[in-house]
Amino acid sequence: MAGLDDILGGGFIEGASYIIQGQPGAGKTIFANQVAFSNILKDRKVLYVTLLAETHDRLFQSLSTFDFFDRARLGRDITYMSVFQTLRDDGLSAVVKLLRKETQRNNASLLIFDGLLNARDTSHSDLDVKTFVAEVQSQAAFVGCTVLFLTSARVKEESPEHTMVDGVIELHDELAGVRSLRRLQVKKSRGSAALGGFHQFEIAATGISVWPRLESIGSGLEDKVFHNARVPSGIQGLDRLLGGGVPSGSVTLLFGPSGSGKTSFGINFLQQASEEEPALHFGFYETPARLFAKARAFDIDLEEKHTSGHLDFAWHPLTENILDKLAHDLLQRVTRNKVKRLFIDGLGGFERAAVYRPRLVEFFAALTNQLRALGTTTVATWELRDIFGPTVAAPGPEISSVVDNLIMLRHVELESRLKRVISVLKVRDGEFEPIIHEIAIGNQGVKVALPLQPVAGAATGIAQPLEQ
Numbered sequence: 001m002a003g004l005d006d007i008l009g010g011g012f013i014e015g016a017s018y019i020i021q022g023q024p025g026a027g028k029t030i031f032a033n034q035v036a037f038s039n040i041l042k043d044r045k046v047l048y049v050t051l052l053a054e055t056h057d058r059l060f061q062s063l064s065t066f067d068f069f070d071r072a073r074l075g076r077d078i079t080y081m082s083v084f085q086t087l088r089d090d091g092l093s094a095v096v097k098l099l100r101k102e103t104q105r106n107n108a109s110l111l112i113f114d115g116l117l118n119a120r121d122t123s124h125s126d127l128d129v130k131t132f133v134a135e136v137q138s139q140a141a142f143v144g145c146t147v148l149f150l151t152s153a154r155v156k157e158e159s160p161e162h163t164m165v166d167g168v169i170e171l172h173d174e175l176a177g178v179r180s181l182r183r184l185q186v187k188k189s190r191g192s193a194a195l196g197g198f199h200q201f202e203i204a205a206t207g208i209s210v211w212p213r214l215e216s217i218g219s220g221l222e223d224k225v226f227h228n229a230r231v232p233s234g235i236q237g238l239d240r241l242l243g244g245g246v247p248s249g250s251v252t253l254l255f256g257p258s259g260s261g262k263t264s265f266g267i268n269f270l271q272q273a274s275e276e277e278p279a280l281h282f283g284f285y286e287t288p289a290r291l292f293a294k295a296r297a298f299d300i301d302l303e304e305k306h307t308s309g310h311l312d313f314a315w316h317p318l319t320e321n322i323l324d325k326l327a328h329d330l331l332q333r334v335t336r337n338k339v340k341r342l343f344i345d346g347l348g349g350f351e352r353a354a355v356y357r358p359r360l361v362e363f364f365a366a367l368t369n370q371l372r373a374l375g376t377t378t379v380a381t382w383e384l385r386d387i388f389g390p391t392v393a394a395p396g397p398e399i400s401s402v403v404d405n406l407i408m409l410r411h412v413e414l415e416s417r418l419k420r421v422i423s424v425l426k427v428r429d430g431e432f433e434p435i436i437h438e439i440a441i442g443n444q445g446v447k448v449a450l451p452l453q454p455v456a457g458a459a460t461g462i463a464q465p466l467e468q
Contacts, residue, residue: 001034003210003328006217007184007199008167009192014109016191017137017147019116019161022171027182027203028150029059030066031171032112034207035148037068039110040077047108048080049099051087051115056080067206079106092132100139111140116151116161133164166190172198176355179320184210200322200355211324215362228430231277231341231377234268237448241424241433247404249375250428251368253347255382256409261420261441262381264298265409266343267291268445269379271300273310279341280312282330284349288313298445312337321353327367331374339376346381347399365402404428409439414455421452 230245
């Protein structure tokens with residue numbers, strides 16, 4: 001299951017026992033069956049025990065919609081059996097004996113007991129439940145069999161089940177505003193360093209995919225230091241302002257209002273893609289086809305760069321995105337394609353996907369740290385809300401502190417004319433020219449022109465002539 005092993009610190013421990021709990025519809029049955037079928041792909045046998053009074057045909061019909069389900073493996077590598085009648089007629093002790101017998105007969109290395117709540121309801125005391133869980137655990141551990149207990153109720157932490165098992169995983173299906181939100185939490189993990197807190201997951205045709213919170217994962221990579229190396233920006237005249245080019249392996253934040261030239265800037269940056277410097281456009285607003293058309297208007301052929309394999313595109317429309325899924329997709333593409341030039345248009349797409357926005361600073365810090373460690377030179381955009389205003393607000397809460405370089409694009413009203421200008425506000429560990437320059441957007445894309453004539457208030461967009 002994608003992402004789960006990372007959260008569990010390597011996966012389920014052999015011979016250990018776990019409770020998988022959550023309300024009806026949270027995804028427990030899909031979770032357990034996906035784990036089961038992934039185990040049989042590794043030549044392991046699985047025993048899946050239910051408390052269903054009817055046959056398992058309806059279960060198989062539901063599972064048949066998922067890619068991981070393979071009907072040909074039923075009865076051969078994975079065995080489904082019901083202990084409903086045994087529990088009703090003879091009680092928990094008889095169920096334990098039957099499980100011991102069937103586990104040994106099937107040579108099972110994974111036992112899934114779907115219906116712990118039902119078994120609990122038939123017990124007379126907590127001691128009966130504790131005895132049942134302990135006996136199932138001991139006989140399974142003796143043969144090296146891992147056990148998953150599924151329950152539809154939220155078992156209290158002081159319950160006998162919790163005290164006996166090695167791990168507890170809780171699945172949530174809840175509403176966040178008007179959208180549905182699925183989250184997973186490891187509430188107990190004995191013998192492994194599991195990642196705490198909530199992690200979002202989704203259910204699709206492939207099954208369940210879990211996306212570990214990015215800031216909870218150590219990248220395991222060391223930050224690369226390039227000792228003032230520079231790479232061309234692709235913007236005529238900008239490299240001089242930056243002290244020789246964009247610092248290699250750095251993260252640059254390009255911010256400005258709508259129409260100030262951020263996407264056009266990215267097109268120029270990406271036209272430098274080559275076999276030595278593979279590039280990626282990761283965006284939320286414009287499709288590759290629209291970007292190709294915009295680039296052609298600048299006499300830039302991004303389509304040829306894409307066809308040659310030097311430039312890749314990842315477009316995620318602003319729908320119900322999952323924040324950590326976006327980040328993992330971005331990092332996987334960068335790693336797989338060894339991307340050296342990355343243009344993210346824009347960071348607001350990540351912000352819109354965040355259900356809990358106070359974590360964004362830590363999220364962006366983790367994302368930028370991993371990009372630096374991969375040696376990727378990144379330019380990301382952030383849109384200012386106001387085209388004009390008396391003040392200039394920093395882009396996002398503390399976001400500017402986690403990036404290396406800050407460049408502002410702005411409209412300036414001067415003598416009843418609008419001018420586009422560019423300002424380099426920050427280059428970490430490097431010199432730069434702080435003078436505001438006009439920019440021109442023409443048939444060669446973006447070009448830095450002459451310095452803006454001396455005025456007051458240019459950064460706000462409302463310029464005033466200097467007093468004599």
